[in-house]
Every structure is written in structure tokens, then in C-alpha cells.
Amino acid sequence: MRVLQKCPCRTDASAPAKKRRPKQAGQRRTRVMAGAAEVASVAAWAAEWLGRDESLLLHRRWRSAGAVAVEALRAAWDAARAAAVAPALAAASWACLALSAMLLADAVFLAAASLMRRTRCVTGSLGGGEDEEDGRVGYPMVLVQIPMYNEREVYKLSIGAACGLSWPSDRIIVQVLDDSTDPTVKDLVELECKFWANKGKNVKYEVRSNRKGYKAGALKQGMLYDYVHQCEFVAVFDADFQPEPDFLLRTVPYLVHDPQIALVQARWEFVNPNEFLMTRIQKMTLDYHFKVEQEGGSSTFGFFGFNGTAGVWRIYSIKEAGGWEDRTTVEDMDLAVRAGLKGWKFIYVGNVKVKSELPSNLKAYRRQQHRWTCGASNLFRKMGAEIILTKEVSLWMKIYLLYSFFFVRKIVAHVVPFMLYCVVIPLSVLIPEVTVPVWGVVYVPTTITLLHVIRSPSSLHFIPFWILFENVMSFHRTKATFIGLLELGSVNEWVVTEKIGNPNSINHVPQILEKPPCRLWDRCTMSEILVAIFLFFCATYNLLYGTDFYFIYIYLQAIAFLIVGIGFCGTFS
Numbered sequence: 001m002r003v004l005q006k007c008p009c010r011t012d013a014s015a016p017a018k019k020r021r022p023k024q025a026g027q028r029r030t031r032v033m034a035g036a037a038e039v040a041s042v043a044a045w046a047a048e049w050l051g052r053d054e055s056l057l058l059h060r061r062w063r064s065a066g067a068v069a070v071e072a073l074r075a076a077w078d079a080a081r082a083a084a085v086a087p088a089l090a091a092a093s094w095a096c097l098a099l100s101a102m103l104l105a106d107a108v109f110l111a112a113a114s115l116m117r118r119t120r121c122v123t124g125s126l127g128g129g130e131d132e133e134d135g136r137v138g139y140p141m142v143l144v145q146i147p148m149y150n151e152r153e154v155y156k157l158s159i160g161a162a163c164g165l166s167w168p169s170d171r172i173i174v175q176v177l178d179d180s181t182d183p184t185v186k187d188l189v190e191l192e193c194k195f196w197a198n199k200g201k202n203v204k205y206e207v208r209s210n211r212k213g214y215k216a217g218a219l220k221q222g223m224l225y226d227y228v229h230q231c232e233f234v235a236v237f238d239a240d241f242q243p244e245p246d247f248l249l250r251t252v253p254y255l256v257h258d259p260q261i262a263l264v265q266a267r268w269e270f271v272n273p274n275e276f277l278m279t280r281i282q283k284m285t286l287d288y289h290f291k292v293e294q295e296g297g298s299s300t301f302g303f304f305g306f307n308g309t310a311g312v313w314r315i316y317s318i319k320e321a322g323g324w325e326d327r328t329t330v331e332d333m334d335l336a337v338r339a340g341l342k343g344w345k346f347i348y349v350g351n352v353k354v355k356s357e358l359p360s361n362l363k364a365y366r367r368q369q370h371r372w373t374c375g376a377s378n379l380f381r382k383m384g385a386e387i388i389l390t391k392e393v394s395l396w397m398k399i400y401l402l403y404s405f406f407f408v409r410k411i412v413a414h415v416v417p418f419m420l421y422c423v424v425i426p427l428s429v430l431i432p433e434v435t436v437p438v439w440g441v442v443y444v445p446t447t448i449t450l451l452h453v454i455r456s457p458s459s460l461h462f463i464p465f466w467i468l469f470e471n472v473m474s475f476h477r478t479k480a481t482f483i484g485l486l487e488l489g490s491v492n493e494w495v496v497t498e499k500i501g502n503p504n505s506i507n508h509v510p511q512i513l514e515k516p517p518c519r520l521w522d523r524c525t526m527s528e529i530l531v532a533i534f535l536f537f538c539a540t541y542n543l544l545y546g547t548d549f550y551f552i553y554i555y556l557q558a559i560a561f562l563i564v565g566i567g568f569c570g571t572f573s
Contacts, residue, residue, distance in 0.1 A: 086433035089424065096420040097440040099412045104444055106408045107451040113296035114455075139171040140256060142248060143231040143315070147177040147218045149211070151239035152185050153501035154357070156192055161242040163196040163203065166249055173227060174203045177218040179211050213326030214494045215308075216334075220324040223315075231315060238309040240499050242355040250352050251312045262317030262344035263336065265294065266310040269353035272360060272500075277462075278570045279358045281469050282365070284452075284459045286358075291455040293409070294348045301400050302345035308332035310354040317344045327382065328484075329494055330375030337383055337401070341390045357499050362570040364498040366476055371494065373477045376410040377484030378491055411485075414477035421445070421471050422531065426538035426554050429546050441550075468560035469569075475531060475561075500571075523567030532561035 144162045148155055162174045176193055180186045186207070193205040208221055219236070222228070233255055237243060243266075251264040267290045273283040297304030308331070318324070321338040324331055336346070359365040387401050425441065428434045453463055483491055535558035542551040563569060 081431060082433065086431050089427055089431055089434045092419070093424050093428065093434060093436050093440075096416055096424055097437070097444075099416045100420065100440060100444045100448075102408055102412055103416060104448055106404055107292075107448050109404070110292050110296035111451050111454075113300045114292045116299060138256070139168050140232045140252065141230050142167060142172050142252065142312075143228055143234040144172060144174045145177060145219060145222055145234055145236050146175070146239060147179070147215050147222075147236075148189065148239035149179045149214075149496045150182045150185050151180070151496075151499065152182070152188065154240040154499050155185070155189050157242050157501070158237055158239045159189075159192050159196065159203075162237060163199070163201045164245050165243065165247060166245040169200055169202060172202060172248075173231065174201060175222055175225075175228075176203065176205050177222045178205065178207050179214075179218050181211075213324075213331075214329075216324045216326035216331035219331070220326075223318070223323065228315075233312055234315050234318070235312045236309055237354070238356070240357040241309050243310070244354070247352065247354065248312070251349060254347055254349070255312060255314055258345075258347075260343075260345050261347055262314045262339050263306060263346040264312045265298075265304070265307060265346065265348045266352040266354050267294075267348075267350045268307070268310060268356050270358050271355050272358055275358075275360050276570050277465055278362065278365065278469070279360055280459065280462055281466050282358045284456050284462060284466050285470070287456045287459075288452045290348075290350060292451075295350060297405070298346060298348035301397055302347070303340045303397070303400070303405075304336070304346055304348060305330075305405070306332040306336040306346075310356070314344075317342070320344075328375045328379045329371045329492060330379055333376060334379055334383075337379065337387075340397075340401070341387065341393055343392050357501075359497050360500060360571050361498050362564070362567060364495075365570065366473075367493075367495045368497045369473060369477055370480045370490075373410075373414055373480035374484040374491055374493075376406075377414075377481045378487060379484075380406040380410060381485055381487070411481060414474060414481045417471050417474035418478045421553075422475065422535070422557060425550060426535055429538050429542035429548075429550050429554070464556075468557055469564070471557060472528065472560050472564045475528065525565050525567075528561050528565030532558045532565055535561060 144165070146158050146162055148158070151158075159174070159176060165172065174196070176189060178186060178189050180189065190205050193203045197203045204225070204227070206222060206225070208218065211217065213220065223234075228234075233252060235243075235248065235251075247266070251266060254264045255261055268286060270279070270283055270286075273279050294304045294307075317339050318335065320342055321335055321344075323335075325334050325338075328334055340346070359368055384402065384406075387398055390398070420440075425436055428436050449463060449467060453459060453466065459466075482488075535554050539551040539554035539558060542548070542554065
């Protein structure tokens with residue numbers, strides 16, 4: 001029996017082979033996994049790039065669609081602009097230019113009339129002579145009315161000045177009509193009246209149980225007292241007005257010697273015109289009103305609007321006109337128009353001046369302008385038909401009242417500055433189809449401006465500030481005009497103008513702009529700020545894309561709106 005033996009070489013070779021086989025398999029698996037990872041990373045990289053290309057493609061498609069939409073909107077705007085916006089703006093432009101021409105014609109007419117009046121005054125042919133000015137006409141009974149409402153700062157000034165008038169004490173009655181709601185102020189006013197009564201002055205302190213009719217209601221109530229029946233004339237002064245002692249001696253003689261005259265109006269003089277730039281601008285505006293408008297009306301038709309104070313009325317003419325009415329916030333103008341329609345004549349004496357105070361508070365000035373503007377346009381609405389139908393005045397007088405006095409000066413003069421210089425001209429830089437002619441942008445407004453300020457030569461260097469500030473205020477006057485014409489919510493809003501009293505008692509250096517000591521949001525007016533933003537946009541567009549230089553004016557006007565809008569003008573309380 002043969003025994004087979006294992007070959008030692010085979011055994012030695014085969015044994016290690018059996019031990020190395022698992023290690024080689026692991027290496028192969030590792031290489032396979034590494035290769036798979038590399039393939040996966042390549043696939044991920046490829047997918048990422050494919051996705052990026054796809055997103056880029058989508059992005060390009062969206063951009064293309066957006067560009068198409070923008071082009072569509074631009075084409076729609078161009079079509080709408082050519083079909084509707086441009087024609088509407090062009091119509092508004094020509095309407096404003098036509099109204100500007102009316103303003104120019106009226107300004108020329110008033111300037112010529114006031115100059116003729118001034119010449120006659122110099123030659124001495126107006127009114128009475130030296131005897132009248134010296135008071136040698138007898139002493140008729142005169143009532144002096146001083147309406148007031150919580151006038152803590154100024155009540156002493158007006159009462160003291162009225163009691164100091166040079167007139168026999170037995171021929172004058174000083175009537176203080178106090179509607180104050182502050183009991184402390186009422187006590188102070190009553191004590192002041194008693195003080196002057198103890199000095200031998202005939203002072204009457206009258207109060208009401210309510211404020212119905214405001215100032216008009218107080219004046220109307222004051223005329224009902226028994227002691228008033230003995231008076232022939234009545235002088236009216238607001239609480240901040242301080243007449244000179246010879247005021248009655250220089251005004252009453254006109255009424256005594258001419259029974260057709262119902263009203264003698266004196267000129268306002270101001271105690272604080274140099275306090276701020278705002279008060280200087282107010283003085284320029286009011287100087288034109290008195291030196292041109294009042295003088296022109298007095299010399300042509302013997303009619304002008306009563307200023308509500310610093311005037312002397314014939315009491316019979318007030319009664320014949322229907323007395324004081326509180327249907328508007330311009331009770332003084334209302335009475336003047338009704339008296340004028342009865343055939344009464346008015347005379348303005350510019351050489352008689354009465355001291356008064358200009359509003360130094362911007363908010364108070366806005367409210368004052370709202371009351372005056374809104375009341376005048378509302379009165380036009382109420383009395384237009386009455387003026388047309390009356391038979392007691394001439395046709396020329398009716399035309400003067402309707403066209404010059406009301407339409408041009410109380411409507412057009414307030415609307416055109418804002419609409420033309422703050423709306424039409426700025427919009428025209430955005431609408432290339434509309435071009436405002438140079439004569440309407442430069443020549444006409446320049447002429448009107450010169451006619452307004454030529455009678456105040458000392459203020460000529462303030463003309464740029466006056467133009468910009470008046471355009472800002474025309475924004476508020478425009479709103480007030482339409483509120484009055486349409487009789488909207490605040491048509492009869494009455495807020496007494498805030499006063500500060502004697503400016504000489506304030507330790508304050510006059511300056512151009514006054515920074516109000518309060519929080520920014522308390523003094524901001526958002527409507528003015530929004531107009532400023534609109535003007536800044538128009539000016540910038542004109543600077544970048546325009547071919548003219550309107551942006552210079554528009555930028556300045558925008559800055560003016562912004563300064564007034566954030567309250568850096570006047571004082572703040």
C-alpha cells in the first residue's frame with residue numbers, strides 16, 4: 001500500500017495564498033468605492049453645472065419677460081401721455097397763463113389808480129383841509145369797540161390806547177367786548193377796564209354767555225346796548241391795535257363833512273416787521289395791499305374791503321346794510337360789500353397809521369391766511385347773485401366787484417401761483433410734449449412781482465425770499481379757496497391769531513430763520529414735505545435729462561417747501 005505524502009513546496013505555497021485572499025478583496029472593494037465616489041462627485045458637479053445653466057436660462061428668460069413688461073408699460077405710458085396727460089397739462093398751462101394775464105392787467109390798473117390817488121393826496125385835493133385835521137368840526141358821539149378773546153398778552157395795549165384817544169371824555173365810549181373763556185384773563189381785562197374808569201374814562205366791559213358768531217357776534221351784540229343809540233360813529237380795533245391819540249381827529253372829519261361816506265379806513269403799521277424773515281415778507285405783502293389795492297379801490301369806485309380793524313364806520317350805514325353777519329369768517333368784508341351795494345362810499349387814508357402785530361408763529365399765520373382766504377371765496381359764493389341782481393349800483397361797479405375785487409384778487413391770485421409755479425412748470429419737465437412759453441415763465445411773473453414790491457423799495461433785496469415763501473403759502477391758500485367755494489368741512493373754522501405782545505420785551509436777536517425749540521415731528525407739516533419731495537424729483541429729472549434750466553428754480557422752491565414743512569420758520573409754541 002502506497003502512502004501519498006503532501007508536497008512540502010505546494011503546501012508552503014498554498015498556505016500563504018489562502019491567507020492573502022481576504023486582503024486583496026478588501027482592496028478591490030476600496031478601489032471600487034473610491035471610483036464610485038469619484039463618479040458620483042463628477043455626476044454631482046455635472047448636475048450642478050447643468051442646473052446652473054438651467055437657472056441662468058430661466059433668469060435670462062425672466063429678465064427678457066421683465067424687459068418686455070417694462071417696454072409695454074413704457075409704451076402704454078407714452079400712449080396715455082400723448083393722448084390724455086399732455087393735452088390736460090397743456091390745457092392747464094394755457095389756463096394758468098390766461099389767468100396770469102388777468103393778474104397782470106389788474107396789477108397795472110391798481111398801480112395806476114393808486115399812483116393817481118397818491119398824487120392827489122400830495123396836492124391836497126383829497127378829503128378835508130387843516131381844519132379837519134385839527135379837529136375843528138365839532139365832536140360827535142363816538143363808540144370805540146375792542147373785541148377780544150383770551151388776549152392776555154395785548155389787552156392792556158389796546159384798552160390803554162383807546163382810552164388815550166384825544167376826544168372829549170363825555171363824547172366817547174370805549175366798549176370792551178370780552179369773549180374770553182379763560183377766567184384769569186377775564187378778571188385781568190375787567191380790572192384794566194375798572195382802572196381806566198377810575199381815571200374818568202367812559203369804559204364799558206361787556207361779556208356774553210357764549211361765543212356765537214365769534215367776532216361778528218360780539219360786535220353785533222355790542223351794538224344792541226342802550227348807550228350805543230346816542231353814538232353816531234363807531235371805531236373798531238382788534239386787541240393788538242394801538243391807535244395814536246389823534247386817530248379820531250384825523251378820521252372822523254371825513255364822515256362829518258361827507259354824508260355819503262360810510263367808512264374811513266386807516267393803514268396798518270407793524271411793531272415787529274424785522275423779527276424774522278417771515279414777518280418781513282408779511283410786511284411786503286400787506287404794504288402792497290394797503291398802498292395799492294386799498295388806495296386803488298378808494299380812488300376809483302370808492303370801495304374796498306374793510307380790514308376789520310383800524311377803521312371808523314357811520315353807524316347808520318351799518319344798520320342800513322343789515323348789521324354784522326356771521327355767515328363767513330370775513331365779517332368785515334361781508335359788511336363792506338353789503339354797504340357798497342347800498343351805494344355807500346369808502347375812503348382810505350394812508351397817512352393815518354395804527355400800530356399792530358404781525359404773526360410770528362408759522363402755525364398761527366397759516367390759520368390766519370386760511371380764515372381770510374376761505375372766508376373771501378365763500379363770501380363770493382354767497383353774494384355773487386346778489387351783486388348781479390342789485391339795482392342800487394352801476395354796471396361798472398358790479399363788474400368791478402365780481403371781476404376785479406372777487407374773482408381776480410380773491411380767487412385767481414391765490415390759485416395761480418401754486419398751480420403754475422409749483423405744479424404745471426415742474427410737471428412740464430416730465431412731459432416733453434408740453435412747453436410753457438418764456439413770457440409766461442419769466443416776463444409776466446417778473447412784471448407782477450415788481451408791481452407788488454415797487455412801493456416798498458426798502459424790501460427789494462427780499463424779493464427772492466418773498467417769491468418762494470408766497471408760493472408755499474399759495475399752497476394753503478389754494479386749499480382754502482376751494483374749501484370756501486365748495487363749502488367743505490372747515491369753511492367756518494375760526495382760530496384767533498396768536499399774539500406775543502410787545503416784541504421789545506423779548507430778549508431775542510432778530511434773525512432770518514428761527515429753529516423752534518420742540519421735537520421735529522411736532523412741528524412738521526407732511527403736505528408741504530410731500531410737495532417738496534415732488535419738486536426735488538422734478539428738479540433732479542430736469543437736471544439729468546432736461547435741456548433747460550428750470551431745475552434751478554424748482555430746487556429753490558423745493559427747499560422753501562422743505563424749510564417751511566419742517567417748521568424752521570418763525571417761532572413755535
